[in-house]
Amino acid sequence: MTDATPPSAGRPAAPRGLSRRGLLGLAGAGIAGLGLGVAGDRTVIAATGGAGTAAGYPFYARHQAGIVTPAQDRLHFASFDLSPGTSRADLIALLRDWTVAAAAMTAGRDVGEFGAVDGPYDAPPEDTGEALGLEPAGLTITFGFGPTLFEATDGTDRFGLASQRPADLVDLPHFPGDMLEEGQGGGDLCIQACANDPQVAVHAVRNLSRIAFGKAAIRWSQLGFGRTSSTSTSQATPRNLFGFKDGTANIKAEEPAAVDEQVWVQSGDGPAWLAGGSYLVTRRIRMTIETWDRTILREQEAIIGRSKGEGAPLSGGSEFTEPDFDKAGPDDAPLIDKAAHVRLAHPSRNEGRRMLRRGYNFVDGNDELGRLDAGLFFISFQRSPEQFSAVQLSLARNDAMNEYTRHVGSALFAVPPGARDGAYIGQALFA
Amino acid sequence: MTDATPPSAGRPAAPRGLSRRGLLGLAGAGIAGLGLGVAGDRTVIAATGGAGTAAGYPFYARHQAGIVTPAQDRLHFASFDLSPGTSRADLIALLRDWTVAAAAMTAGRDVGEFGAVDGPYDAPPEDTGEALGLEPAGLTITFGFGPTLFEATDGTDRFGLASQRPADLVDLPHFPGDMLEEGQGGGDLCIQACANDPQVAVHAVRNLSRIAFGKAAIRWSQLGFGRTSSTSTSQATPRNLFGFKDGTANIKAEEPAAVDEQVWVQSGDGPAWLAGGSYLVTRRIRMTIETWDRTILREQEAIIGRSKGEGAPLSGGSEFTEPDFDKAGPDDAPLIDKAAHVRLAHPSRNEGRRMLRRGYNFVDGNDELGRLDAGLFFISFQRSPEQFSAVQLSLARNDAMNEYTRHVGSALFAVPPGARDGAYIGQALFA
Numbered sequence: 001m002t003d004a005t006p007p008s009a010g011r012p013a014a015p016r017g018l019s020r021r022g023l024l025g026l027a028g029a030g031i032a033g034l035g036l037g038v039a040g041d042r043t044v045i046a047a048t049g050g051a052g053t054a055a056g057y058p059f060y061a062r063h064q065a066g067i068v069t070p071a072q073d074r075l076h077f078a079s080f081d082l083s084p085g086t087s088r089a090d091l092i093a094l095l096r097d098w099t100v101a102a103a104a105m106t107a108g109r110d111v112g113e114f115g116a117v118d119g120p121y122d123a124p125p126e127d128t129g130e131a132l133g134l135e136p137a138g139l140t141i142t143f144g145f146g147p148t149l150f151e152a153t154d155g156t157d158r159f160g161l162a163s164q165r166p167a168d169l170v171d172l173p174h175f176p177g178d179m180l181e182e183g184q185g186g187g188d189l190c191i192q193a194c195a196n197d198p199q200v201a202v203h204a205v206r207n208l209s210r211i212a213f214g215k216a217a218i219r220w221s222q223l224g225f226g227r228t229s230s231t232s233t234s235q236a237t238p239r240n241l242f243g244f245k246d247g248t249a250n251i252k253a254e255e256p257a258a259v260d261e262q263v264w265v266q267s268g269d270g271p272a273w274l275a276g277g278s279y280l281v282t283r284r285i286r287m288t289i290e291t292w293d294r295t296i297l298r299e300q301e302a303i304i305g306r307s308k309g310e311g312a313p314l315s316g317g318s319e320f321t322e323p324d325f326d327k328a329g330p331d332d333a334p335l336i337d338k339a340a341h342v343r344l345a346h347p348s349r350n351e352g353r354r355m356l357r358r359g360y361n362f363v364d365g366n367d368e369l370g371r372l373d374a375g376l377f378f379i380s381f382q383r384s385p386e387q388f389s390a391v392q393l394s395l396a397r398n399d400a401m402n403e404y405t406r407h408v409g410s411a412l413f414a415v416p417p418g419a420r421d422g423a424y425i426g427q428a429l430f431a
Numbered sequence: 432m433t434d435a436t437p438p439s440a441g442r443p444a445a446p447r448g449l450s451r452r453g454l455l456g457l458a459g460a461g462i463a464g465l466g467l468g469v470a471g472d473r474t475v476i477a478a479t480g481g482a483g484t485a486a487g488y489p490f491y492a493r494h495q496a497g498i499v500t501p502a503q504d505r506l507h508f509a510s511f512d513l514s515p516g517t518s519r520a521d522l523i524a525l526l527r528d529w530t531v532a533a534a535a536m537t538a539g540r541d542v543g544e545f546g547a548v549d550g551p552y553d554a555p556p557e558d559t560g561e562a563l564g565l566e567p568a569g570l571t572i573t574f575g576f577g578p579t580l581f582e583a584t585d586g587t588d589r590f591g592l593a594s595q596r597p598a599d600l601v602d603l604p605h606f607p608g609d610m611l612e613e614g615q616g617g618g619d620l621c622i623q624a625c626a627n628d629p630q631v632a633v634h635a636v637r638n639l640s641r642i643a644f645g646k647a648a649i650r651w652s653q654l655g656f657g658r659t660s661s662t663s664t665s666q667a668t669p670r671n672l673f674g675f676k677d678g679t680a681n682i683k684a685e686e687p688a689a690v691d692e693q694v695w696v697q698s699g700d701g702p703a704w705l706a707g708g709s710y711l712v713t714r715r716i717r718m719t720i721e722t723w724d725r726t727i728l729r730e731q732e733a734i735i736g737r738s739k740g741e742g743a744p745l746s747g748g749s750e751f752t753e754p755d756f757d758k759a760g761p762d763d764a765p766l767i768d769k770a771a772h773v774r775l776a777h778p779s780r781n782e783g784r785r786m787l788r789r790g791y792n793f794v795d796g797n798d799e800l801g802r803l804d805a806g807l808f809f810i811s812f813q814r815s816p817e818q819f820s821a822v823q824l825s826l827a828r829n830d831a832m833n834e835y836t837r838h839v840g841s842a843l844f845a846v847p848p849g850a851r852d853g854a855y856i857g858q859a860l861f862a
Contacts (some may be wrong), residue, residue, distance in 0.1 A: 007459070074629075074656075076794070078797075080801075081801075088847075101666065118535065120728070121728050121729040121732075122727050122728075122729060123727055123728065124725050124726055124727055125674070125723060125728050125739065126730065127674075128672075128674045128720070128724055129670060129673075129674025129675070130657070130670045130671065130672055130673075130674045130792075131670075131740055132674070132740070133667065147751070183799070198505075198656040198657065199656060199657040199658075199792065202656075202672075202792075202794050202805075206672075206720065206724075206803065206805075210721070210724050211802070213721075215803030217796045217800065218801035218802075218803070219801065220796070220797065221796050221797045221803070222796065223794055223795075223796075225505075225629040225630060225633075226628075226629065226630040234577070236564065238561060239560060239561045239562075239564070239630075240561065241559075241561055241633075241637075242560075242561075243556070243558075243559045243560025243561045243563070244560070247753065267445065278503070289559070290644075293555060293559055293637075293641050294555050294644075295554050295555055296552065296554055296555055297551070297553075297554065297555065298551050298552040298553060299554050300556070301552075308556065308560055309563070338566070361561075361633075363507070363633050363654055364654075364795060364796065365651070365652050365653070365654075365795065366509075366649045366651065366652045368614070369518060369648065370511075370512075370634075370640070370648030370649035370650065371649075372640070372649070372652070374633075374637075
């Protein structure tokens with residue numbers, strides 16, 4: 001736009017599916033100055049299918065993206081409560097609108113037909129604009145349904161969904177040591193937005209929250225940085241704020257049998273609408289990093305059960321060597337302590353239970369004593385919440401790491417399968 | 432390390448100045464498994480001088496980095512209060528330790544002689560470890576001194592610095608509309624850590640905070656993402672959370688005359704120790720983005736005085752066209768409104784006053800109504816705080832944008848010049 005005068009009607013139609021990247025190219029060529037409408041088209045256009053950071057991950061797929069797709073570096077997670085007065089029809093309309101918007105944003109397009117760029121002048125822009133000119137940045141948007149969607153805390157069935165409730169979708173048990181804070185858990189709906197640029201993830205949650213205005217509002221939310229796990233063998237193992245590698249033994253996308261057995265809800269596991277989905281657990285785990293940082297290295301490694309540098313099990317080998325829990329040192333004590341995290345969390349000690357972890361580090365300012373409000377926003381995906389609960393119960397009782405952590409937030413969501421092009425997320429639930 | 436048994440004494444000395452990048456390379460070659468000490472050496476090693484993301488910005492330089500160096504994408508800012516009982520000698524020791532650690536980290540090395548990797552086993556690691564394997568990511572660390580360093584709130588001169596206090600280093604005035612929150616401003620010392628990877632910025636503040644343990648504690652802190660200004664003509668203008676380009680008219684490093692006139696404190700401006708330094712203002716500006724997002728585009732653009740897409744002034748042209756504040760539209764009203772931000776902030780309306788802005792977007796969760804706690808963490812550098820105060824007074828009185836913003840935090844620091852190799856930050860203050 002070279003002139004501030006609002007353009008008259010009859011502007012050229014927006015090119016279909018023009019990505020932000022495309023927009024940037026046009027701007028460089030001077031075309032953006034000609035008054036072209038440049039935002040995305042509400043018509044549903046599936047992503048090109050070329051997974052990856054530049055092209056984006058396809059939104060319309062058998063499973064939702066953001067689970068076994070490679071973990072990005074940044075997170076904006078938001079839990080929503082539906083507003084009083086929101087009807088079943090409103091809920092369906094919301095999921096439909098969210099689906100269309102998510103498909104557009106994950107493909108690097110804006111939310112509206114006319115986006116933030118040039119009108120219409122007498123309406124609020126349909127897209128808030130702060131992601132204009134940014135890459136899709138590998139954005140994935142993953143939706144989930146909380147237990148209260150099926151039965152409100154007062155026992156009412158607001159949306160006629162009680163009969164569709166999976167038996168497993170009940171509040172997680174109270175674990176020893178839990179110090180859950182009011183308002184930091186639960187929720188009717190959730191959105192996990194992951195990207196390699198935080199502004200792109202924030203833009204997604206903000207615009208989806210805006211679309212929900214009047215129907216649902218954010219209950220709690222969390223930003224994260226520095227993924228604390230790998231979901232692909234192509235990724236290096238990152239470090240959490242204890243300074244240790246995290247996620248060495250995580251389920252990887254390259255293990256399809258384990259993914260099917262441990263992550264995806266299978267036909268027959270429960271109600272049909274959830275087959276191909278998963279269960280998402282979040283735990284906001286505050287770390288007392290100042291205390292940790294004054295702990296001697298020998299003790300840090302004993303607590304984790306791995307070396308700090310290489311991440312090798314203390315029984316020897318390198319990062320990906322299987323731990324030998326029976327191997328003893330010169331003093332006949334096991335090299336991997338009885339209370340070591342790696343021992344207690346290991347599948348061999350948990351009847352084969354594993355999870356796909358996808359958490360993030362967080363720092364949310366500091367407390368009045370000058371200690372960072374820092375820790376791990378734990379996210380795991382599993383075929384049944386019981387996988388998480390059984391392992392967490394063992395950890396909560398015995399893990400030497402508990403001295404340095406405090407679980408302050410907790411939530412569980414059923415994650416429906418992906419939507420096919422033209423459908424909306426969770427549609428089978430309302431059939 | 433291939434074995435959990437703590438190594439005996441006499442391990443090979445750590446290679447001097449080995450960067451994290453170097454470490455990563457070694458690990459790939461399998462050498463990290465041989466028990467080599469891999470962390471940085473406390474001996475001061477100046478950065479190579481090759482500015483840029485990969486090589487890092489030189490720490491020892493005439494001016495501190497993080498001011499006119501290209502704005503990175505992520506911020507961790509922390510303000511510290513010195514603890515009761517901290518002496519002048521303790522303060523000097525702290526600044527000396529911070530200098531050495533900052534020089535190491537900005538060069539991509541760890542803090543300690545033996546870092547997080549392999550010992551000594553009976554001491555806490557000197558580096559917390561979460562940045563191992565990460566690139567230097569363009570890290571800059573910039574230190575500043577608050578008014579209370581020179582005179583405590585009770586009027587005492589704790590460190591014998593009252594005679595060295597610059598006349599300009601007094602609390603900023605109260606501006607109309609200020610809604611400053613307790614504990615969200617001020618501070619004796621500050622650290623601005625900027626990097627292109629948030630984990631690298633967080634690692635820096637965390638380790639500097641740890642070094643300060645017992646001497647100083649964090650008073651308040653702020654994470655930010657998505658720089659809201661450019662400090663170099665080589666950078667594209669980014670967007671703030673209003674969705675508008677921000678910083679089009681910012682001072683750029685490529686304007687040395689403007690930098691000298693507006694940013695660096697000159698000899699004769701005040702006490703000699705501050706020549707070559709600057710004044711740093713921070714303002715935590717909460718944006719009511721949910722209200723903004725429901726405002727029509729015409730109104731949004733009228734408030735800013737620029738178009739949302741291109742960022743061109745409403746008087747016409749493209750992004751970098753000078754605004755014409757006298758140009759009127761068909762209705763004889765000026766195309767750029769009398770209360771538009773671009774008009775009120777323009778140097779021509781402020782007797783030539785400019786600032787170098789270096790702020791960041793922030794989202795810190797949400798409030799109890801589900802609104803994002805989001806906004807702009809404003810940072811500006813200027814030769815005198817009066818440059819900021821005069822412009823802010825004009826904005827606070829008249830800016831149409833005030834309806835959508837709330838200033839909740841405020842601080843002022845004197846930023847000393849850079850240190851030469853072997854010296855410490857602010858050394859001339861203690862001469």
